Amino acid sequence: MSAVTLGPDDDLELEASARIRHRAAGTADAAVLAWCRWYTADLPDEVAAERRAELASDLFEEREHSGAGATGSILGRAVRGIPADLAWRGARLRRAAIGAPRGTFPLAMPALAHLAAIALVVWGGFIVWRIARSVVIRDWHGATDVAELSVAGLVLALVGSWLLVVARRRAFAGLVLAVAAYLLIRFGTYALMETSVTFTAYFSSSTAQMVLLNRVATGAAVLFFLSMAAWWTAPKAVEAAQPDEASS
Amino acid sequence: MPRRREGRLVDLEVDILGAGIELQAEEGDFYGFALAKRIADHAGAATLTAHGTLYKALSRLAERGLVQSEWEDPAIAADEGRPRRRLYRVTGAGAVAHRAETEQRTAVAPHPRTAFA
Numbered sequence: 001m002s003a004v005t006l007g008p009d010d011d012l013e014l015e016a017s018a019r020i021r022h023r024a025a026g027t028a029d030a031a032v033l034a035w036c037r038w039y040t041a042d043l044p045d046e047v048a049a050e051r052r053a054e055l056a057s058d059l060f061e062e063r064e065h066s067g068a069g070a071t072g073s074i075l076g077r078a079v080r081g082i083p084a085d086l087a088w089r090g091a092r093l094r095r096a097a098i099g100a101p102r103g104t105f106p107l108a109m110p111a112l113a114h115l116a117a118i119a120l121v122v123w124g125g126f127i128v129w130r131i132a133r134s135v136v137i138r139d140w141h142g143a144t145d146v147a148e149l150s151v152a153g154l155v156l157a158l159v160g161s162w163l164l165v166v167a168r169r170r171a172f173a174g175l176v177l178a179v180a181a182y183l184l185i186r187f188g189t190y191a192l193m194e195t196s197v198t199f200t201a202y203f204s205s206s207t208a209q210m211v212l213l214n215r216v217a218t219g220a221a222v223l224f225f226l227s228m229a230a231w232w233t234a235p236k237a238v239e240a241a242q243p244d245e246a247s248s
Numbered sequence: 249m250p251r252r253r254e255g256r257l258v259d260l261e262v263d264i265l266g267a268g269i270e271l272q273a274e275e276g277d278f279y280g281f282a283l284a285k286r287i288a289d290h291a292g293a294a295t296l297t298a299h300g301t302l303y304k305a306l307s308r309l310a311e312r313g314l315v316q317s318e319w320e321d322p323a324i325a326a327d328e329g330r331p332r333r334r335l336y337r338v339t340g341a342g343a344v345a346h347r348a349e350t351e352q353r354t355a356v357a358p359h360p361r362t363a364f365a
Contacts, residue, residue, distance in 0.1 A: 058280045081300025084298065
């Protein structure tokens with residue numbers, strides 16, 4: 001067996017190896033590898049690099065064996081393997097959590113962040129849908145910049161949610177989501193007022209309370225995402241806690 | 249997925265160890281796709297084991313010490329213009345576990361009447 005044992009920097013070499021594609025590889029191979037990159041995104045670097053390299057090798061060998069005719073088999077194998085991929089990912093995350101120092105919350109903090117990001121995206125989607133509907137039926141009387149800032153907020157919320165998946169980008173994701181939260185809650189509420197008779201009536205009858213609520217909600221959401229960014233700015237020991245992950 | 253009984257192997261693990269022992273005897277070691285192909289050939293199946301299922305099972309067997317793995321020398325993969333293979337070998341413990349499991353499965357079950365004899 002002409003083989004080597006992985007050294008500390010070999011995950012980079014494995015990542016490079018995983019980028020080699022067979023000449024017959026197509027979009028199916030790219031989709032399968034993209035799925036793999038997604039479910040390994042927040043795993044320790046060595047574990048992620050090994051899984052990606054192993055899958056890349058498998059795809060290459062299947063293409064070498066069956067050529068262009070392997071597309072159906074590759075897609076079928078990937079789809080049938082999704083439950084096992086997710087179970088494996090869960091087991092790896094739980095193992096990382098067991099080895100993590102006290103107070104780092106390696107499972108709870110990302111889960112909370114994902115939940116908040118999803119809530120923000122849902123809120124943003126609702127606001128933009130209301131604006132779009134009002135524009136289509138020619139019922140939009142609000143300021144253009146309120147609509148534009150709401151759309152920008154939704155785009156930022158989607159980008160932030162995507163960045164949140166990758167562990168090393170979470171601090172930046174927190175900053176992006178903080179800006180998104182400011183735009184979607186501060187201006188989104190005003191956009192909602194322009195598209196809902198009920199909301200407008202309620203706002204008119206309790207203006208001071210609604211303004212206060214808007215500012216408190218905006219401040220709380222921005223503070224939450226900024227805290228998240230600060231939490232992940234300091235290097236956590238989660239990744240360093242299991243140096244022998246790759247050997248199993 | 250079938251529930252695992254203590255100390256026993258599930259069907260896929262038996263297939264992996266069996267095919268792995270064969271490939272190892274021929275090539276010295278084996279890698280994921282070759283293993284999936286051999287398992288499918290044995291079963292006469294048209295489809296190969298899913299990626300996630302296969303590599304999760306290999307990871308589980310490695311944790312139990314039934315297989316071990318090393319990464320192929322990068323120079324060999326570079327010469328052949330392909331990604332590096334993760335090379336597996338069935339360990340001694342893996343061969344023993346496979347033999348024991350196969351024997352247990354092939355042992356003739358006692359006739360129901362003998363239980364009351």
